Amino acid sequence: MLLKDKVVIITGASKGLGVSMAEVCAAEGAKVVLAARSIEQLKEVENRITTKGGVAYSVQCDVSKLDDLQMLVDKTVAKFGAIHGLVNNAGVNYVKAFLDTTENDWERVIGVDLKGSFFLTQLCAREMVKQTPKGGSIVQIASVHTYASLPGAAPYDAAKHGMVGFSKAVAVELAKEKVRVNVLSPGLCRTEIWNDIVAAAPSEKECIAFWNANIPAERLIEPEEIANATVFLLSDLSTSLTGSNIIADLGMTSQLISKEPYGSKVIDGDR
Numbered sequence: 001m002l003l004k005d006k007v008v009i010i011t012g013a014s015k016g017l018g019v020s021m022a023e024v025c026a027a028e029g030a031k032v033v034l035a036a037r038s039i040e041q042l043k044e045v046e047n048r049i050t051t052k053g054g055v056a057y058s059v060q061c062d063v064s065k066l067d068d069l070q071m072l073v074d075k076t077v078a079k080f081g082a083i084h085g086l087v088n089n090a091g092v093n094y095v096k097a098f099l100d101t102t103e104n105d106w107e108r109v110i111g112v113d114l115k116g117s118f119f120l121t122q123l124c125a126r127e128m129v130k131q132t133p134k135g136g137s138i139v140q141i142a143s144v145h146t147y148a149s150l151p152g153a154a155p156y157d158a159a160k161h162g163m164v165g166f167s168k169a170v171a172v173e174l175a176k177e178k179v180r181v182n183v184l185s186p187g188l189c190r191t192e193i194w195n196d197i198v199a200a201a202p203s204e205k206e207c208i209a210f211w212n213a214n215i216p217a218e219r220l221i222e223p224e225e226i227a228n229a230t231v232f233l234l235s236d237l238s239t240s241l242t243g244s245n246i247i248a249d250l251g252m253t254s255q256l257i258s259k260e261p262y263g264s265k266v267i268d269g270d271r
């Protein structure tokens with residue numbers, strides 16, 4: 001078991017990638033603390049984990065509120081006595097033209113995706129440096145948007161780039177304290193976001209064909225694949241990694257353009 005008895009907080013554990021992370025971490029022996037705004041949804045995840053013999057504890061928490069973050073950390077320490085891992089996974093997506101973006105839009109996206117992860121990193125790191133033995137692993141869930149962008153994503157991209165920036169600073173500052181901080185940047189995953197994308201397309205078939213042209217592996221990432229990469233970063237298998245931004249996108253950002261359409265398989269430039 002890669003995370004035996006490690007106490008790991010996972011935000012946004014009520015839906016999507018966070019649920020899978022919670023289930024896989026618990027299966028690897030972690031005591032998982034599930035955080036999100038809906039306690040009902042968290043309890044469902046908690047019940048599924050405990051039914052399989054895992055250890056899970058739900059805390060209702062809005063990550064954009066500093067009092068909630070402090071309460072999440074206090075409850076975790078009171079319940080389990082230490083914090084060994086944190087996954088800042090809670091996030092809101094955003095698609096709206098830059099020219100129409102308002103201060104409210106900015107504050108909502110930055111509040112959850114950047115401010116929440118920044119201050120929860122700080123609160124957990126304070127525990128990690130003072131507990132015995134000291135140290136821990138913090139994983140920020142950013143996005144392929146930290147490598148390249150799409151129209152309508154300015155606040156989201158600002159937040160996700162910000163996660164990379166502050167994580168490098170904290171990684172450098174706390175390396176000697178044995179606190180590691182890494183970013184995991186997923187490509188397109190099969191969560192509710194995929195349903196939203198399909199709903200906006202003329203047809204599901206057309207939508208799949210488009211994305212297959214833009215993803216070399218020609219498929220979506222399953223939530224469990226991101227959960228497995230998260231376990232690696234939380235575990236002692238990754239002790240040489242801190243300050244990294246690992247891209248998990250099935251090749252999407254390595255591909256220069258969508259698939260070449262004219263069939264020019266061999267071009268002989270020696271004329």
Ligand SMILES: NC(=O)c1ccc[n+]([C@@H]2O[C@H](COP(=O)([O-])OP(=O)(O)OC[C@H]3O[C@@H](n4cnc5c(N)ncnc54)[C@H](O)[C@@H]3O)[C@@H](O)[C@H]2O)c1
Pocket residue numbers: 011012013014015016017018035036037038061062063064089090091092093112141142143144185186187188189190191192193
């Ligand atoms: N799904 C993808 O294709 C994809 C790709 C790249 C990055 N990501 C990132 O992965 C993370 C998870 O994405 P997902 O697809 O599972 O999203 P999702 O919408 O399915 O789940 C998001 C989770 O965050 C929680 N959350 C949102 N606002 C919150 C708040 N204020 N306080 C506490 N919890 C809050 C939600 O309740 C939910 O549990 C996000 O940070 C997202 O930006 C997702």
